Amino acid sequence: MERSCDFLVVGGGIVGLTIANELLLRGCKNILVLEKEKNLGAHSSGRNSGVLHAGIYYTPDSLKARYCIEGNRLMRDFCRENKVAISECGKVIVADSEEKLEGLHALQQRAQRNGVESYLVDEKELAEIEPHAATFEKAIYSPSTSVFDPMGVLEALYSKVKRTGEVRVLFDTAFIEEKGGRVALTSGGEISYGKLINAAGLHADVVARHFGVGARYRSIPFMGSYRELTEESSYLVRGNIYPVPDARMPFLGVHFTRSTSGRVFIGPTAVPVLGRESYGFLEDLGLESFRFLYRNASMFMSDSGFRANALSEAKKYLGAHFYSEARKLVPGLTPRDLISSAKTGIRSQLVDWEEKKLVTDYVVCKEGDSLHVLNAISPAFTSSMSFAKYVVDMLFEEKAPEAQ
Numbered sequence: 001m002e003r004s005c006d007f008l009v010v011g012g013g014i015v016g017l018t019i020a021n022e023l024l025l026r027g028c029k030n031i032l033v034l035e036k037e038k039n040l041g042a043h044s045s046g047r048n049s050g051v052l053h054a055g056i057y058y059t060p061d062s063l064k065a066r067y068c069i070e071g072n073r074l075m076r077d078f079c080r081e082n083k084v085a086i087s088e089c090g091k092v093i094v095a096d097s098e099e100k101l102e103g104l105h106a107l108q109q110r111a112q113r114n115g116v117e118s119y120l121v122d123e124k125e126l127a128e129i130e131p132h133a134a135t136f137e138k139a140i141y142s143p144s145t146s147v148f149d150p151m152g153v154l155e156a157l158y159s160k161v162k163r164t165g166e167v168r169v170l171f172d173t174a175f176i177e178e179k180g181g182r183v184a185l186t187s188g189g190e191i192s193y194g195k196l197i198n199a200a201g202l203h204a205d206v207v208a209r210h211f212g213v214g215a216r217y218r219s220i221p222f223m224g225s226y227r228e229l230t231e232e233s234s235y236l237v238r239g240n241i242y243p244v245p246d247a248r249m250p251f252l253g254v255h256f257t258r259s260t261s262g263r264v265f266i267g268p269t270a271v272p273v274l275g276r277e278s279y280g281f282l283e284d285l286g287l288e289s290f291r292f293l294y295r296n297a298s299m300f301m302s303d304s305g306f307r308a309n310a311l312s313e314a315k316k317y318l319g320a321h322f323y324s325e326a327r328k329l330v331p332g333l334t335p336r337d338l339i340s341s342a343k344t345g346i347r348s349q350l351v352d353w354e355e356k357k358l359v360t361d362y363v364v365c366k367e368g369d370s371l372h373v374l375n376a377i378s379p380a381f382t383s384s385m386s387f388a389k390y391v392v393d394m395l396f397e398e399k400a401p402e403a404q
């Protein structure tokens, strides 16, 4: 039997749930969320670093910069109100050599332009904040960076929207294709809808294609793996210690994060993989893997930043190299302090295939009664509650921007 709803949200990650919540706040009813997995948080939203970013890194005109600062505040308030674990521990960004100082100062200027509270501190001040971190002359201190429990947020938000009786999450139900006439074929049968919002994370570009959206983009999945400090060595890190990132890539570099459970994670790496859900060796490989292989090879040849990243990230598979990178931030680290970690996550990174460039911002495309959130990369968890307002505004806008 065909079901019907006013709003059909594809994807029950943080982006889908915050959009469902925002629809409720605007008085919308009869919202269905399709989630292909049996549980919450099976992909990026449950497999990230759990850092509430302050908004330092992003170019001032980007959607990331626009929604990260307010998103940080809204998520922090949500955690406090819903008793989700959050540690307002701040973060430092350190320069591991004189060459990185220029990048550090550029980051500080960008933070100021974005209106983010951040301070340049000297080595003595750094020692008071993170006694075991090292820097060359100066570091950035960001007090509004926090660490939170992403699964706790997903569960609390899910309970909140479900309680209203206007949102139903259909687990184990996948969007398969658009039949036309606002009818979606799902693994649970056909569903007719008024408006559809695609928040399918790693698969958002695939869903978008069914609506003729996003033809200029291709995706390349990047795996992030972590290591951990042993319990005895966890005193080495109080909050977050980050390097100055490579400005050519949309990744922040391997960093130390003390999670709300007290475990200290080091990572994530950013290694291209051959499956959207290829969390383990040989997992999720298939015909599409050849496409990812081809895309990686093309980008390797045409983009020097991509090439540099691929070479340096590949080396991080070697324990010794990973250790030497981590030791640049915390010189007292010894190889015995590091242990392997089961934590892994995959980023849904888009490439603008016409320009052969990694897309560094979120992309939102509207086509008729459907709207598509593409490239929901970090800090999309932090931004989500603020970003959802923008998405819903766009959903109701009369004049749609041209689909890309």
Ligand SMILES: Cc1cc2nc3c(=O)[nH]c(=O)nc-3n(C[C@H](O)[C@H](O)[C@H](O)COP(=O)(O)OP(=O)(O)OC[C@H]3O[C@@H](n4cnc5c(N)ncnc54)[C@H](O)[C@@H]3O)c2cc1C
Binding pocket: 010, 011, 012, 013, 014, 015, 016, 034, 035, 036, 037, 041, 042, 043, 044, 045, 046, 047, 048, 049, 050, 051, 052, 053, 173, 174, 175, 176, 199, 200, 201, 202, 203, 204, 207, 224, 268, 344, 345, 346, 347, 376, 377, 378, 379, 380, 381, 382, 383
């Ligand atoms: C390693 C790593 C570290 C990160 N660290 C941070 C951080 O510290 N701070 C931060 O703010 N952000 C971080 N991020 C980014 C953040 O986790 C993501 O931006 C965010 O979780 C994206 O949310 P989402 O809802 O779009 O995606 P997802 O969580 O992947 O949700 C999409 C959902 O759609 C479902 N789905 C897919 N296809 C279909 C279909 N056809 N039918 C039905 N359902 C479907 C999937 O099962 C999935 O549950 C990190 C990401 C990674 C990978």
